[in-house]
Amino acid sequence: MSALLSAKNLSLSFGGVHAVRDISFDVEQGEVFSIIGPNGAGKTSIFNLISRLYNADSGDIVFAGESIISQPAHRIASLGIARTFQNTELFEHETVLNNMLIGRHVHRCSNLFSELLFLHSVRKQELEFRRIVEDVIDLLDLQSHRNQVIGSLPYGVRKMVEVARALCIQPKLLLLDEPSSGLNPEETEDVSFWIEDISRDYGATIIMVEHDMNLVSRSSDRVLAIADGAFVALGTPSEIQNHPDVQRAYLGD
Ligand SMILES: Nc1ncnc2c1ncn2[C@@H]1O[C@H](COP(=O)(O)OP(=O)(O)OP(=O)(O)O)[C@@H](O)[C@H]1O
Ligand SMILES: [Mg+2]
Incomplete structure (x- = not known):
C-alpha cells in the first residue's frame, strides 16, 4: 500500500x-x-x-x-488537505453556518458569468454544498448553534466549528x-x-x-x-x- x-x-x-x-x-x-x-x-x-x-x-x-x-x-x-489551528481562526462576527460556507468555497468551480445567470449547474452545486454542510452539522452536533455568531460561543463549540469548516471541503x-x-x-x-x-x-x-x-x-x-x-x-x-x-x-x- x-x-x-x-x-x-x-x-x-x-x-x-x-x-x-x-x-x-x-x-x-x-x-x-x-x-x-x-x-x-x-x-x-x-x-x-x-x-x-x-x-x-x-x-x-x-x-x-x-x-x-x-x-x-x-x-x-x-x-x-484541510487543517485546524492550535488557536482557532474563525470569522468572529459571522455565524457558524457562514463560517462553514466560507470553508466550502474552495470547491466552487463556476465562473462569475454563470453565477450571475444562476444557471442550473450552479444551482445544483449550491444545493450540493448545502447538503454537505448539513451533513457536517449533523455529524458534529452543531444544529443548535448554526445561526449563532462565533464571538458569542464557548471555546469548546468554536473548536468544533473549526473542525466543521475543515470538513466542508471534504x-x-x-x-x-x-x-x-x-x-x-x-x-x-x-x-x-x-x-x-x-x-x-x-x-x-x-x-x-x-x-x-x-x-x-x-x-x-x-x-x-x-x-x-x-x-x-x-x-x-x-x-x-x-x-x-x-x-x-x-x-x-
Ligand atoms: N514563525 C516562527 N518564527 C520563529 N520561530 C518559530 C516560528 N515558528 C516556530 N518557531 C520555533 O520553532 C520551534 C518549534 O515550534 P512549534 O510551534 O513547531 O512547536 P510545537 O511542537 O507545536 O509546540 P507547542 O506544543 O508549544 O505547540 C520553537 O522553538 C518555536 O519557537
Ligand atoms: Mg504547536
Whole structure:
C-alpha cells in the first residue's frame, strides 16, 4: 500500500532555531496518525510545512503521489488537505453556518458569468454544498448553534466549528492541531468519538498533534514522537508510551 502522505527528510530553521530536523514519516490512507512531543518540539511547524505556510529548508512532501513542496499555500485545500489551528481562526462576527460556507468555497468551480445567470449547474452545486454542510452539522452536533455568531460561543463549540469548516471541503487529509486543548474532560472524550466518525463516515486520513495521551492512545493507529525538532520514536500508542527515549524526551535524563 502506498502512503497518502510522505514526509521525506524535512528540515526547517528560523535563524539559529532548528524547528524541524531531518524528519521523515509516512501516513497511510485511512490512518489516524498522531504527532506528540514536548512544547516547542516542532509539531505545529510540521503542519505549517504540510499546509505550505512555511517553506522547508530541505526535504520533500509527497501527497497522493505528487510532490507538494513547491505548491502555493492557496492550492493545498483544493488538493484535499484541510487543517485546524492550535488557536482557532474563525470569522468572529459571522455565524457558524457562514463560517462553514466560507470553508466550502474552495470547491466552487463556476465562473462569475454563470453565477450571475444562476444557471442550473450552479444551482445544483449550491444545493450540493448545502447538503454537505448539513451533513457536517449533523455529524458534529452543531444544529443548535448554526445561526449563532462565533464571538458569542464557548471555546469548546468554536473548536468544533473549526473542525466543521475543515470538513466542508471534504478533505482526503485532515490536520488537527491540538483538538483537545482548552476542552474539559467530557469534551475531550467527545473528540475521540468524532475522530472515529470522521475517519469512518468520511474516509478521511487524520494527522493529529495532541498532548492528551489518553486521547492519543484511544484514537491513533500510530504515533510519532519528536523532541527538539528531531525524531524520537514511531510506533503503536502502547509502544510509544512505554518507549524509554520518549519518556526521556518528556522528563529529561
Ligand atoms: N514563525 C516562527 N518564527 C520563529 N520561530 C518559530 C516560528 N515558528 C516556530 N518557531 C520555533 O520553532 C520551534 C518549534 O515550534 P512549534 O510551534 O513547531 O512547536 P510545537 O511542537 O507545536 O509546540 P507547542 O506544543 O508549544 O505547540 C520553537 O522553538 C518555536 O519557537
Ligand atoms: Mg504547536
